[in-house]
Amino acid sequence: MMMMDQLEYCIMKFGTPSYLFDIDKMKETVGKFREALGEKAGLCFAMKANPFLAGQMETQADRLEVCSMGEFRICKKQGIAPEKLLISGVLKEKEEILEILDTYGGACTYTIESLDQYHSFSEWCQRKEKPVHVYLRLTSGNQFGMDGETIYNIIKIRTMCPYLNIQGIHYFSGTQKKHAGKIKEELEYLDQFLMEMEERTGFQLEELEYGPGLSVPYFVGQEDHRSSDLKELVRAVEGMKWKGSVMLEMGRALAADCGYYLTTVKDIKQSNGKRYCIVDGGIHHLSYDGQIRGMYEPVFRVWPENQTGAECQWTVCGSLCTVNDVLMQKASIRDLKAGNVLIFERAGAYAMTEGMALFLSHELPKILFYSKEMGWKPVRGRIPTFEWNMEN
Template sequence: MRREQLEYAAARYGTPLYIFDLDILKRQTDRLRGALGDKTGLCYAMKANPFLTRQMAEKVDRIEVCSMGEFEICRRLEIPPEKLFISGVLKKKEDIYKILDICQDRCRYTVESVKQLHYFLEWSDAHMKVLRLYPRLTNGSQFGMDEDTLRSVISIVNMSPYLEIEGIHYFSGTQKRRVRQFQEELEMLDKLLLKMRNEWKVRIEHLEYGPGTAVPYFKGKEAKTYTDEGLDSLREAIGSMQWKGNVTIEQGRAFAAECGYYLTEIRDVKKNKDTHYCIVDGGNHQLNYDGQIRGMYHPDIQVIPGDNRGQRKKWTVCGALCTMNDVLCSDVELADVRTGRVLVFERTGAYSAMEGMALFLSHSLPAVVSYDRNTGWSLLRDHQPTYIWNMPDESLKETESSADNILINEAELSAVNF
């Protein structure tokens, strides 16, 4: 995004501010599609950035949904159920039933446990609808099931006329920097899928695989898995599998990270002993880079307005929170640092807007805008106060008061009748 565009957004919408450049999002999605080939499906994990769900639904084959909140977002955006891949480590029975009542057999559903399987079994028996399931294989964490449990789940499914194992779901973590990690996981999955076919006599048509491609957020921290060469290696690893079925690659960060900018204004500058500090109106409750520790690593930062040609010196950038942990960047070299200037943090399109401590100290939520060359700027969310969520709900107090009055009146009436 050009500097003049960033300056315009800061002036028009104020700070703190998230910007999502949809042209960059499209280019990155096209890059991933081209690198992995047309035979490989793409799934967008909307947890990375729900604000991009509508655009990504038009570009990818599936949208991964991991909560009822995310499901409601998709409903309001009118995302077709056929696009939804219903996932998540915890699926409550009432939530599964609500989704099933709405989407029925049009979605695909992951299964994290035997208990979850029984929810799908009960609903499908009652409604006589065939559901397409994706049991999730664990990587040794709390997610999914081990191989023995997976086999038991498949045995149960085989006894139901209304459940179908369409595929297997596997995700083992994020920010993987070595291509060899992809290759090892796909080799393991290949062996399992062949074992399921040859020994278990179960034919699996689809693999939903989350490779956890790393995004290089910091200077000097490259990620081979994010390069074109790394993606080519992933495609080759998929193509070399002896099991021949359909593969969908599930990504969030790799799609969205590059399209995002976080803007925060410098409100104060000072020097304490030998350290130069600039205090901004945002903070680490609104900005999150995976792997960042007390601002040790340096992301790409611009200072606007200006040309950044002044004398550069080291600054420690701190936010507005009343905690010494609120350090966005330590000893980063910047020029033209002064009050009124705006710092632009790049590659914040994934998770940064979602993972912070949004309610801490009751600061307002930043505004969110998007841009693309065809439609220009769009305000997706204005600055929102959060103090209303950090205090008793007055409407609830009024409701409780009314209920108490009703109980008192009924008690008085009963006393009179007695």
Template sequence: MNDTQLMTLAREYGTPLYLFEQTALSDRVALLRECLPARAELCLAIKANPFALPIIRPYVHRLEVCSPGELNICEACGTAPEEIVLSGVYKDEAMVRHALSLGDIHRYTVESLAQFELLRRLAQESGRRLPVLLRLTCGSQFGMDADDIRALVAAARDDAWIDVRGLQQFSGTQKTSLRRVERELACADALMAELEETCGFVCREFEYGPGLPVDYFDAPDPAAERAFLEQLGDKLDAMAFQGPLTLEIGRGLTACCGTYLTAVVDAKTNQKVNYAIVDGGIHHLTYYGGAMAMKQPPVRFLEETDGNGKQCEAVSPAAAIDDAEASAESWTICGSLCTTNDILVKSLPVRDMHPGRVLAFERAGAYCMTEGVSLLLSRELPAVVLADETGTIHLARPRTRTDPLNTPAVVP
């Protein structure tokens, strides 16, 4: 959306505000499908952005759910159970029972021997054979060692209640090392070959979480990103396993679709440093906050256009630096939390700073709206709006008070 459209949204819904755009998601999925193997299906890890479900569902095959709350969200959005992969390091009995009540969940991941026993017991109780993926660890708390997987494959042979479909492997997040990816895929290949040779177990499918990286601060380099994705695709194609492949992706799908708007509410100079206070802050931009004190984020002040689409008199940060005659000053942008950590940007060149000006932060489509310290100071949660493929705006969440969540239920 252009600046005028964003300003219209800011006036209508107020700031702070999140905007998630379907066209960005569509373009991102198209790029992934061009670069990755044709056999690869896409699974969205909804923890990255549950609000994007209505506008991303046409482009992905599955949704990864890791908590009872996420399962509730899927149910509320009308997600069919066969579209859900029930994952997560902690699956309690109530969560699994709820999943069973919804119908035939596509897959259940097994993170431990205890999870296997829980799933088997509830499968037997419900009279339903459950399709599972055994999760192979990559050296973190996620998944299981190869020895545990070997034991479960042997134990589950011809099991009446558990159908082991294959393996799942979660690489991590923000993974820029293709060599590490290659090592992980080789490890999975070796284990699958061993299981076939020693147990007669043929892996029928493989799900992999590649942890696609997102560069939040440098200018986008489409050629470099395409090259990275194509190399990843080559490594997936080079696997010995050539069966059905699912790629579980969160940030790498949704980061591109989000814009965060926040407005200046105060401006002052303390000890020769210019400070602008905005109505948002690091509680809304977790993956930016803090790091922005050292790096320049993709942020701009919105400038409305005239009737001909020409920008009104304004200066962007980059232009302010290059223009020797520009009367730009250096400003530190701080959020509304009463903590010295709430710094969004340092040394931002700005001309004509005043309350009411609106900043737009790009690449805010993953985690920002859910992972911040949103209850600190009991400020409202921002509204969330979705722009569908026609540009029509839909309110996904109104501005929401948090003080009821921080109010004691009993006062002595």
């Protein structure tokens, strides 16, 4: 957790609304996972959780999951090594597949989510006579991936395309799993599936790319069971009979704690006995999984800190012209005034990309990095959006 004097410096120098990502904290989190996993599993960072961290995560994670052409172009522009990239995503247009393959070929690893994608990869491999490593994505009962029989049939005809190297299986069923028991059940299911697939096809699957969906507690009163969940995850991996290698794909669990969202109180008022404060940000900037019109109180701090004055309940609202723009409904804050800054914590994953960014054509916030080694580094200025919302 950053010290208040560091946050005060950030507020005074860079203003609000802003996102701040503590790179030291990000590295500390990854280090804890590394220590717990040891040699039992690798780490893949799902960059959709925070694309701004892609370059920083390149040196920390074994792999980065890329789920769109936009994310691919981010990695390409930042010079991230193609060997670090897992090209995933439910929709891969043939033209996009060919562009990535023509750019990096078999240096990247790829997921295959459908028979159409399989044929696109196969055609390129056959034409170029170059090997490509792929994961076959196993569905968890939704629109992602393929069922077991489809995967079986692809493995069965693998010799028809010798350049397409089936490396393993990819599986992800969802995020914010509340209990480690669900993760244990999924790994038991995958263990059985991998063993049966090898028995049926005579083909050894080398790797499992698995997204456990570890939960992050965003709100006051929620139990933080990440440490125990991680221990259960490690035990479940250790207990697998299938003896290939495991890569754990995570975004939220690796990035959430490193992020802060800073927004200034611009107006305060009372209506029908209820206290409201209006901040210069809102739900177009800050999105917590599970938050509904500010029903739950996120972990937050107030600057300047005030230990005196009456503590009152405030409804914290953003600057959007919608009644849904509520960040907190019953926040207990002492002596709140216009000019105070609210510092929302655990905003390092999804918070900056899942909001209604273009609604009402507000500016996008400034984004900053901090670490002891680099100091303060602005990585994006505030960006006007009105031109994106008008006829050109």
